[in-house]
Amino acid sequence: MPNGVLIIDKPQDWTSMDVCAKIRGIFHERRVGHGGTLDPMATGVLPVFVGRATRAVEFATEGKKEYIAALKLGVITNTQDTTGQVLETRPVQVDRTALEGALASFRGDISQIPPMYSAIKRDGKKLYELARAGKEVERPPRPVTIYALEVLDQAPAGFPQEENTWYLKVRCSKGTYIRTLCHDIGQALGCGGSLSALRRTEAAGFTLDRAVSLEELQASPDPAALLAPVDGCFGEYPAVTIGAGAMKKAKNGSPFSCKAMDGIWRVYGSDGDFLLLGRCTGGRMTTIKSFFEV
Structure with missing residues (x-):
């Protein structure tokens, strides 16, 4: 199941929603959204979120x-x-x-x-x-x-x-x-x-040097290989890795103990998978938004 971010170099005269519709067809995936509208006359970086990664759209649109x-x-x-x-x-x-x-x-x-x-x-x-x-x-x-x-x-x-x-x-x-x-x-x-x-x-933290054109996407033998991990949207936050017990609680939506300073963190499992964006307060981490497949 495709899950990640496509950094598209949007062509002129396309709307941002036109691009999303094209990507839905390529991936056969209903969950597709973009990280900030570009007018049809504009070109350049359009982050398009696919699958579970669409949960990051609300954060992407807020960024510089x-x-x-x-x-x-x-x-x-x-x-x-x-x-x-x-x-x-x-x-x-x-x-x-x-x-x-x-x-x-x-x-x-x-x-x-x-x-x-x-x-x-x-x-x-x-x-x-x-x-x-x-x-x-x-x-x-x-x-x-x-x-x-x-x-x-x-x-x-x-x-x-x-x-x-x-x-x-x-x-x-x-x-x-x-x-x-x-x-x-x-x-x-x-x-x-x-x-x-x-x-x-x-x-959304993604730059033009990582962008691909729609033509490159369509010509790719494996379009999913062009998906960037969704945690790239949260590079401004530090990362912490948690063990199996904490991960089980996290996946149940419960707060869990975490040896981290107070603040917002990218939280990873011991296998390196990005799990969630969380807020740590007094050694307890609560989920802001989860990104693991349910």
Whole structure:
């Protein structure tokens, strides 16, 4: 039974759910979920969880993410990216010094107003459904964190080299809209801006160098061999190995004694199998989420 994480290099024009549907067919496995939506125009790291590993999806979506984004200045669209309808074009007189100056206020804890073209729900309807019907509603600002934001010296491989376009590396928290970031930077510069290309380089602790394309997955004689262990999502936590008695209690869902400091741990059986993510308090480990097959 397949169980693990596929790090897919999502192709352009596919939705994240399209990728999950394709993987369900390849593995003949109903339990498939992804670790953070990418817009159809975006490419890059899409962690896809298969089998019992889907229990980690809730943790994966919470983690930090990293992107390379193309910011096209002078163009304002209704979707905040260049796939949308152009609302306005403005002249651009921005050099690197001006751009760097504008970026300073977007680092750290900031607020974003989510775009109308998003899947956030309002009164049971997704915002993009309202937007397509020509409606705009008030959206409360949401707090996000930009951990790093820098200007790249040149267009990364695969990105179009376009006039009035700058390339940004962004490391951010869950819930950050990169196209909104580009729009807001454009507003701060006075000329407007849109996202013209986006590539995610890290999500859920997995990086682009480990990603495979859908073509590689389909051509593989053993697709299950491409699955990464689910404990890779929890590399930030220390590991502890438990004996047979504690393992029996763990598999029954009971707390068990453990020689570990207080905190969150990756817990392994004596055979090396990843069992669970647990919280140790005063020498007693309780399960946060289990990952062994029942």
